[in-house]
Amino acid sequence: NAGVTQTPKFQVLKTGQSMTLQCAQDMNHNSMYWYRQDPGMGLRLIYYSASEGTTDKGEVPNGYNVSRLNKREFSLRLESAAPSQTSVYFCASSAGETGTSGNTIYFGEGSWLTVV
């Protein structure tokens, strides 16, 4: 019962480098999300995909891009990493949109990213 799997778990980047965080879910969920977690700020939504083929900006999208590759996979790309993007990133998924049906969001284990 893998649930939501994200890779890599840890990554150190130099300023200006690019990287992609991968995420896959095996629960046949329609909606997928990328959050970042910073001390004292809770979880902030970066991008989400309500269903396959759609993506939308969340609260803090600047500096990021996403791709909903198929129903299972939702990747997050940092094109030119900055120290302000040092954070813990969580991928998540839900059966439907939480706003309209209260679906539970299931989270991955997190990816610790440090930009130096």
Place this chain on the structure above:
Amino acid sequence: AQSVTQLGSHVSVSEGALVLLRCNYSSSVPPYLFWYVQYPNQGLQLLLKYTTGATLVKGINGFEAEFKKSETSFHLTKPSAHMSDAAEYFCAAAGYSSASKIIFGSGTRLSIRP
């Protein structure tokens, strides 16, 4: 803007004592309320949620929360704390407006004293 406020970024209780973690949401009543728990170096997992019906919601590990519309609150309680309850707890609300957006509080770190 809608918001979820958790009072107290850090709460410390003795083992066996009552746990009370406070959560208030902004005044437009959201249909859906959640508590999530995050153990160190792990993702968040659902503790309990309120959607409709009974306002007292029971969750895993002996936790429960009560939806009080008049107080715009959804406080989390557990009668007797256990060392394994040490974690960060997040309150969240959904259903305010646009789909797919759940709003999280900033979290409360719960410590348990032996």
